[in-house]
Amino acid sequence: MGSPRTAIVLVNWNGFDHSLKCLESLSKVNYESFKIFLVDNGSEEKEGKKLEELFPKIHLIENAKNLGFTGGNNIGINLALKEGFEQILLLNNDTEVEPNFLAELSRFSREHPECGAVQPIIHSMENRSKVWSAGGKWNFLFSRAITLNNSKNSYPEKIDWITGCAILVRADVIKKVGLLDDAFFAYFEDVDWSLRMKKAGYSLGFCSHSIVYHEAGASSKDNSKEGTLSSRVFYLHSRNQFFLIRKHSSWLTFLPSIGYHGFRFLLWISYFFFRGRKNKVKSVYKGIIDGFGSTERI
Known part of the structure; x- marks a missing residue:
């Protein structure tokens, strides 16, 4: 065979x-x-x-x-x-x-x-x-x-x-x-x-x-003044994390998952804000909003 x-x-x-x-x-x-x-x-x-x-x-x-x-x-x-x-x-x-x-x-x-x-x-x-x-x-x-x-x-x-x-x-x-x-x-x-x-x-x-x-991360690198990784990476990461929660969490794990990752992304936003990385602040915020509200098939 x-x-x-x-x-x-x-x-x-x-x-x-x-x-x-x-x-x-x-x-x-x-x-x-x-x-x-x-x-x-x-x-x-x-x-x-x-x-x-x-x-x-x-x-x-x-x-x-x-x-x-x-x-x-x-x-x-x-x-x-x-x-x-x-x-x-x-x-x-x-x-x-x-x-x-x-x-x-x-x-x-x-x-x-x-x-x-x-x-x-x-x-x-x-x-x-x-x-x-x-x-x-x-x-x-x-x-x-x-x-x-x-x-x-x-x-x-x-x-x-x-x-x-x-x-x-x-x-x-x-x-x-x-x-x-x-x-x-x-x-x-x-x-x-x-x-x-x-x-x-x-x-x-x-x-x-x-x-x-x-x-x-070879395709994600963006050596700009806002750091090595592109803003797009942080948008997709935050959005898709919530896609995962919506698809694969249960009624028991939904709130713990939202709380854990919500806090994690809030830390990201705070860090980018104090580093003056406005595009990344916007990207993470938009990723969270789209992750919850997207009407795409997930």
């Missing part, structure tokens, strides 16, 4: 250098049957075309505008499903992989059919001995997603949520639980997807033998 046909979906948005290094590492992967779907999310310099010239075997999808992490990946997922791929791997473009990473993920998935999805151990690109993510825990009382990253020797094989940085999902699971929720655009959509899989009866796996390296 051969390895399941796997589609790797890679979204690029003004990140040519990162995507180039990622594709170079993927070219060394020792897996029987996989295809790379590169989704260019409306990059300014037609970066998708440039990458296709360097890697002609990739399947390029060009979007007219930035559809976010959710929209870009969903287009790639839909195409992969239509082409009959058995597994779909979402992979951030600011990553590099070990040659056997996909084989190990696929092996884990076959050996644990109860797992709807599995993630590798993800190390920091800057310090490759440091673990950036080994999956996550979900605190139900406060609707809080916690990343496990403090010791690579003590992680369970089953986890509560998987980062969208690198997640291998079976096609039949996606057909059952649906695509990424486009209302999120970016941030926490992976937590939502993971929790939806668990509600559908699947467990989530962590494979320590599969190794990926990640430059965290």
Whole structure:
């Protein structure tokens, strides 16, 4: 029995250098049957075309505008499903992989059919001995997603949520639980997807033998006078946190969750106010308002 046909979906948005290094590492992967779907999310310099010239075997999808992490990946997922791929791997473009990473993920998935999805151990690109993510825990009382990253020797094989940085999902699971929720655009959509899989009866796996390296926040950096991260990041973070609460908290945990994160975002606003970062004050405030009042499907 051969390895399941796997589609790797890679979204690029003004990140040519990162995507180039990622594709170079993927070219060394020792897996029987996989295809790379590169989704260019409306990059300014037609970066998708440039990458296709360097890697002609990739399947390029060009979007007219930035559809976010959710929209870009969903287009790639839909195409992969239509082409009959058995597994779909979402992979951030600011990553590099070990040659056997996909084989190990696929092996884990076959050996644990109860797992709807599995993630590798993800190390920091800057310090490759440091673990950036080994999956996550979900605190139900406060609707809080916690990343496990403090010791690579003590992680369970089953986890509560998987980062969208690198997640291998079976096609039949996606057909059952649906695509990424486009209302999120970016941030926490992976937590939502993971929790939806668990509600559908699947467990989530962590494979320590599969190794990926990640430059965290590469697409979020904005070296302006208001700090490293862009105001947009803080808007999406605060808005989507309340999306999560609305979707996944119970009547018992709704108020504790609102109180915990409301206080946390109030501290953000206070900090940005005293640092004179007016755009970020506005972004967090708007994120809170939209998180409660959005009529988008969530």
